Every structure is written in structure tokens, then in C-alpha cells.
Amino acid sequence: MDLKLSNFDYNLPKELIAQCPLKIRDRARLMVIDKDKGSITHSIFCNIADFLRPTDLLVLNDTKVFPARLVGRKRVTGGKIEILLLKEKSNNTWEALIRGGRRFRVGTIIIFEKGELEGRIISQDGDGRVTIEFQYSGDFNDKLNKYGYVPIPPYIKRDLQGTGTDHSIRAMDNEYYQTVYANQIGAIAAPTAGLHFTKNSLGRIEDRGIDISTITLHIGPGTFHPIRVDNIFDHTMESEYYEVDTTNAHKINEGKENKRRIIAVGTTTTRVLEHIVKNNGRMIPESGYTDLFIYPGHRFRGVDALLTNFHLPRSTLLILVSAFAGQELIMKAYLKAIEKRYRFYSYGDAMLII
Numbered sequence: 001m002d003l004k005l006s007n008f009d010y011n012l013p014k015e016l017i018a019q020c021p022l023k024i025r026d027r028a029r030l031m032v033i034d035k036d037k038g039s040i041t042h043s044i045f046c047n048i049a050d051f052l053r054p055t056d057l058l059v060l061n062d063t064k065v066f067p068a069r070l071v072g073r074k075r076v077t078g079g080k081i082e083i084l085l086l087k088e089k090s091n092n093t094w095e096a097l098i099r100g101g102r103r104f105r106v107g108t109i110i111i112f113e114k115g116e117l118e119g120r121i122i123s124q125d126g127d128g129r130v131t132i133e134f135q136y137s138g139d140f141n142d143k144l145n146k147y148g149y150v151p152i153p154p155y156i157k158r159d160l161q162g163t164g165t166d167h168s169i170r171a172m173d174n175e176y177y178q179t180v181y182a183n184q185i186g187a188i189a190a191p192t193a194g195l196h197f198t199k200n201s202l203g204r205i206e207d208r209g210i211d212i213s214t215i216t217l218h219i220g221p222g223t224f225h226p227i228r229v230d231n232i233f234d235h236t237m238e239s240e241y242y243e244v245d246t247t248n249a250h251k252i253n254e255g256k257e258n259k260r261r262i263i264a265v266g267t268t269t270t271r272v273l274e275h276i277v278k279n280n281g282r283m284i285p286e287s288g289y290t291d292l293f294i295y296p297g298h299r300f301r302g303v304d305a306l307l308t309n310f311h312l313p314r315s316t317l318l319i320l321v322s323a324f325a326g327q328e329l330i331m332k333a334y335l336k337a338i339e340k341r342y343r344f345y346s347y348g349d350a351m352l353i354i
Helices: 045-051 140-147 167-176 192-196 199-207 246-257 267-280 316-325 327-339
Strands: 029-034 039-044 057-061 063-065 069-074 080-090 093-098 109-112 117-126 129-136 184-187 211-217 240-244 262-265 286-290 305-309 350-353
Touching (some): 029 045, 029 327, 039 045, 039 327, 045 350, 057 246, 069 117, 184 211, 192 305, 199 211, 211 246, 240 267, 246 262, 267 286, 267 305, 305 316, 316 327, 316 350
Parallel strands (some): 029 350, 057 211, 063 184
Antiparallel strands (some): 029 039, 069 080, 069 109, 080 093, 093 129, 109 117, 211 240, 305 350
């Protein structure tokens, strides 16, 4: 099997990279691929129920993005600095990424929002990763909600001044770069396949008799890390935290036993289902970390259909989708999407593979 990274490349016109969300989420376009027939159909996301069966089980990732991006200035020089919070290590202390991977001296003080929040770099871990200790009065989450930005992907261009003059853009991303069913706080990126759902569209799906289940996977920085090896087999995924409770594990197992199609909403949901089933033979309630990298040759045992967005070339997400539907069919679909002027990436259109 040829697992060269170059096989998962394509040329995308920059104007097809969606920079803003649609105001009505479920008016996104929907490409439907039948992987057995090799057929491609074009529709609108609000019609997705027409392509589902009453016996289907839809599995959502209910992770919630927190405003993890902060813009501040170094106390001594006044130089602008942008950080991305990754995870809390202890009270007031966070692991973070500094934009651009630059090195900063241990002890550097960063001032956010005229001193209402301060951070001190207490260790430098390499590749732009640092540990920051924060000082503030009041509640840290309140400070994040007030001054932080939703950490949208780097291909969505925003000029974050950190001066309070960009409230409309901040408000737009805070609302739309979040699924309507987001519940468990902890992600620094949205499970973007789910961004197209509205409460009404989910209601219509349930009215058709289609059941809905949830899992949690907190998406980390690894989702944006490029593959830097020629043979994708040599790539290592960064671990991400997941959680499946007893009720939802039972619901998914019951669906499998009753031969219902398990439809994963997003590649993150797919990785959790495949990770647990691969290790245990069935779904079990558990939490932990997964670094599962799905590439062609993977035997899918937890997922029968997949709802996803259009992904970056040479990315782990595109490789996963190619593993599910076949690299040739997926590349054919991507070229058709470019020809039909679909919108790409996080704020873009959707693809349903059945």
C-alpha cells in the first residue's frame, strides 16, 4: 500500500477557504457520497435527514471550545505577544503555546488588558510551548470570557488587536465557532462537522425516529500540526482526552447489535469510537487519551457512516476520510467540490459519506 503523503495533496484556490460562517448554519451545501456505488450527490445541509434512515444512530462530539487565545504585551519592551492556552496544569498555572514558536526568557511578564490579568513564564518547553503562571483578582474563567478569543484556525484570518475594538468579530466567532449542542468545556478547536446543525434540524432528525448519542473528545493543538514525514506511517498523533459515559456506550452497543448504522459526526467522533472498539471489541464507558491515527488500511468497526467537512491537503483529517471512503473517491469528490465552488475548511460546507 502506497502511504506517501503526496497522494493526499490537492490545489485549492484561496478564495474557497471560508473566512466567515453562514448566518443560517444549516444552509451550508452538502455533498453526499455513496462509497459503495461511488456516486456523488449535491444538496443542502437542512435536507440531511433525507439521506438518513429512521434506524440510524447519530453520534455527536459535545466538546465545548473555550476562549483560549489571549493577546497581551511584554511588560519590559511592550512587544505584542499572542498565546494559546492548552490545559491547566495546576491552580493558576497553564501549559500554553506562543504564536510563531518563539523563545522567551523564563520570568518574562505578560500584561493582558491593562493589567487586569498578568502572566509570568516559569518554564520553556521548546517548540513554542511554555508554562505560564497567572495573577489576577476575581475568577479566571470570567477573565477568559471577557478578554479571551475563541482560537479559530490559522487559515481563518483575524486581526486581533486586543484593544477592545474588535467586539463584533469576537462575538461572531464566539457564537458560530461552537456547536449548538456543545456542553463539555475543554477544546481549543471546534468539531466542525457539527457546526452545521441547528436545534431545529436536530429536532427534525429526531422526528424521523433517528436516535442521537454523544461522546466527548477535547480537540487539542495536534489537529493543526502538519505531517512532516514522507511516509504517513511514520507520523505520530498528539494525544487528546476523550470520555464516554455508561448511557451513551450502552446506546451505541445496542445500535450495533440491532444493526443500526452508526453515523459519526466528525473525525473526532470517529477516532473515539474506533479507539474504544479497537481496544475492547465493543463500546465501553471510559475516559482517557487517544493518539489513534487512522489511515488507509484501517478496519472500521465502530463507524458505518461519516459526516465531515472539507479538510486541508496533506492533513491527518483528509487521510482519515480517505481511509473511510477510499483515496481515489475522496480526491474525485474534492476536485468536484472545487469545480462546484464549495466552501472549504472549518466554516465551510459539509460532506456525508454513507
